[in-house]
Amino acid sequence: MGVAEVIFFLTSIFFVLKVCIAFPGMNDLDITSNEKLPTFVTPGQTYRIATGSTVVLPCRITDPGSFVLVWKRGIAVLTAGPVKVTPDPRVRLLPSPAGTSTLPGIPGLAGGGYSLELKDVRPQDAGDYVCQIGTMEPREITHTLEILVPPRIHFVSHMGPLEVVQGSTVKLECRASGNPVPTVAWTRKNNVLPSGERSVNGLSLVIQHADRHSAGQYQCSADNGVGQPDSRHITLNVRYAPEVEAERATVHTGIGLEAHLVCIVHAEPPPQVLWFKDTTQLGTTEQHAAQSRGNRYTLVIRNVTDVDFGNYSCVASNTHGKARGHLMLTGTAGLAVFDSPSLGHEKEFYNISWSVNSHAAVTEYELFFRQRYLHRSHHIHDNGTIMNRNDRWNSVVVTAQGITNPLLPAPPPFPGVTRQKMSYVIRGLQPATTYEARVQAKNVHGWNKVSPIFHFTTRTNEIENMVEPSAQPAVYGVSQQGISPYSNHGSHNPISTRIVLITLIIVLVSF
Numbered sequence: 001m002g003v004a005e006v007i008f009f010l011t012s013i014f015f016v017l018k019v020c021i022a023f024p025g026m027n028d029l030d031i032t033s034n035e036k037l038p039t040f041v042t043p044g045q046t047y048r049i050a051t052g053s054t055v056v057l058p059c060r061i062t063d064p065g066s067f068v069l070v071w072k073r074g075i076a077v078l079t080a081g082p083v084k085v086t087p088d089p090r091v092r093l094l095p096s097p098a099g100t101s102t103l104p105g106i107p108g109l110a111g112g113g114y115s116l117e118l119k120d121v122r123p124q125d126a127g128d129y130v131c132q133i134g135t136m137e138p139r140e141i142t143h144t145l146e147i148l149v150p151p152r153i154h155f156v157s158h159m160g161p162l163e164v165v166q167g168s169t170v171k172l173e174c175r176a177s178g179n180p181v182p183t184v185a186w187t188r189k190n191n192v193l194p195s196g197e198r199s200v201n202g203l204s205l206v207i208q209h210a211d212r213h214s215a216g217q218y219q220c221s222a223d224n225g226v227g228q229p230d231s232r233h234i235t236l237n238v239r240y241a242p243e244v245e246a247e248r249a250t251v252h253t254g255i256g257l258e259a260h261l262v263c264i265v266h267a268e269p270p271p272q273v274l275w276f277k278d279t280t281q282l283g284t285t286e287q288h289a290a291q292s293r294g295n296r297y298t299l300v301i302r303n304v305t306d307v308d309f310g311n312y313s314c315v316a317s318n319t320h321g322k323a324r325g326h327l328m329l330t331g332t333a334g335l336a337v338f339d340s341p342s343l344g345h346e347k348e349f350y351n352i353s354w355s356v357n358s359h360a361a362v363t364e365y366e367l368f369f370r371q372r373y374l375h376r377s378h379h380i381h382d383n384g385t386i387m388n389r390n391d392r393w394n395s396v397v398v399t400a401q402g403i404t405n406p407l408l409p410a411p412p413p414f415p416g417v418t419r420q421k422m423s424y425v426i427r428g429l430q431p432a433t434t435y436e437a438r439v440q441a442k443n444v445h446g447w448n449k450v451s452p453i454f455h456f457t458t459r460t461n462e463i464e465n466m467v468e469p470s471a472q473p474a475v476y477g478v479s480q481q482g483i484s485p486y487s488n489h490g491s492h493n494p495i496s497t498r499i500v501l502i503t504l505i506i507v508l509v510s511f
């Protein structure tokens with residue numbers, strides 16, 4: 001016997017065995033009758049159907065003969081043979097077309113049976129549906145119907161807006177039904193949740209220590225993948241004591257100008273805001289007007305005069321408390337800003353320049369500079385004595401040019417402060433050395449605050465050293481694979497050749 005014959009023989013045995021195991025009924029002949037007993041072509045299954053849709057439960061049999069096919073649900077008979085028993089108008093019988101069996105390789109079996117159609121399914125329709133054939137020992141298959149129900153939120157802890165006092169713990173709840181059981185997720189409109197997360201799953205959302213940042217609109221949304229998610233909104237209002245912040249703690253102005261002092265106030269319920277100069281409460285006069293828009297509370301001082309300079313405060317209060325913001329109105333210049341390059345063009349001198357905003361003309365500046373030491377505190381000499389480095393500031397008084405023509409006050413209501421520029425050449429510096437500088441400006445109202453520190457470095461001796469020396473020679477050209485000017489033309493890099501060889505060997509060995 002050839003190999004082909006053996007294989008054919010074994011395959012045949014295997015196929016016959018397989019068919020017999022899969023369809024035992026085929027050999028199960030009723031001893032008392034010559035009639036072949038029907039068997040089910042369609043196996044019992046689970047159907048997952050959304051509410052409102054139509055389902056067809058199949059029951060297809062071979063050799064229907066004269067046996068009666070019955071559809072049952074529990075003990076209730078829905079259909080018997082071709083007759084519909086149940087009065088439910090949603091139920092319909094669909095005869096399975098007779099003809100060829102769907103069994104592979106077994107043609108010619110007479111088929112039959114009835115499928116059960118159920119329209120507009122409802123959650124109550126869930127359960128087992130039995131297709132039974134009235135043989136002596138009844139045979140049956142069971143279909144299980146699961147009804148998928150879209151999510152529906154049926155409980156929300158707070159219907160109207162929820163009012164709480166600052167510091168409270170708030171629990172928002174949403175309960176939802178549906179099949180499968182929906183997931184409830186919490187989000188917040190135009191914001192992240194107080195925890196910082198964008199979304200949190202759970203039936204409830206707990207907000208600890210509610211404050212003004214937790215106020216807003218929250219949303220719970222139930223989703224189970226069936227139909228559209230369902231969602232509800234809860235508005236949370238938090239009542240809290242005022243929080244006050246001066247928009248600018250120091251307001252620079254000038255004689256004859258209109259000055260605006262602004263406090264940003266957060267409070268719920270809305271606060272009452274009063275203005276004070278030192279300890280005197282300010283009423284609305286020709287000179288003063290209190291205004292508010294949203295969170296901004298403004299004291300307008302018209303036509304500023306000398307007596308208006310000084311310390312002001314805004315006091316905000318509501319039923320939960322009181323808070324105060326401090327502001328200073330001054331005619332002195334604002335902080336100076338340096339604008340010269342941090343790397344100087346010269347070795348021994350440096351042209352330092354800066355500008356200030358001042359309404360009144362600046363009459364003089366005091367410029368401070370000193371060499372910068374990284375470790376300023378102490379310096380240990382070779383002989384062991386610890387000495388303070390010379391960290392005293394050098395100072396120069398720079399008389400402002402053009403003060404013979406004092407700047408004219410800008411007409412109200414513009415806070416007409418002017419930018420005034422100045423420069424000074426510092427001489428006697430060391431090359432390639434970093435210095436630090438500060439400057440202060442004086443006008444008719446006095447000295448302003450000293451500016452923050454500015455660093456500058458003088459030029460090195462050798463112009464070549466101006467460029468950062470790099471450890472590796474630069475590679476020119478766009479492509480990394482391009483031939484570098486340092487490579488030996490005509491010979492390849494031995495290391496890359498070796499890598500190619502090793503790779504080749506690995507590829508060959510792996511085959």
Ligand SMILES: *[C@@H]1O[C@H](CO)[C@@H](O)[C@H](O)[C@H]1NC(C)=O
Pocket residue numbers: 256303305412
């Ligand atoms: C501002 O006040 C000064 C002095 O009180 C007065 O001379 C001037 O007319 C006032 N200007 C305006 C615009 O009210």
Ligand SMILES: *[C@@H]1O[C@H](CO)[C@@H](O)[C@H](O)[C@H]1NC(C)=O
Pocket residue numbers: 309310311328
């Ligand atoms: C304003 O208050 C500051 C401190 O907040 C104080 O140093 C300054 O002397 C006060 N100015 C006046 C005019 O009271």
Ligand SMILES: *[C@@H]1O[C@H](CO)[C@@H](O)[C@H](O)[C@H]1NC(C)=O
Pocket residue numbers: 340351352353423424425
């Ligand atoms: C210093 O710099 C300023 C502005 O950057 C310039 O107006 C001025 O002429 C310079 N002074 C000298 C001496 O170069």
Ligand SMILES: *[C@@H]1O[C@H](CO)[C@@H](O)[C@H](O)[C@H]1NC(C)=O
Pocket residue numbers: 381382383384385
């Ligand atoms: C140590 O050296 C410093 C700087 O050279 C000098 O000023 C100081 O007098 C020396 N001290 C002693 C004890 O020699």
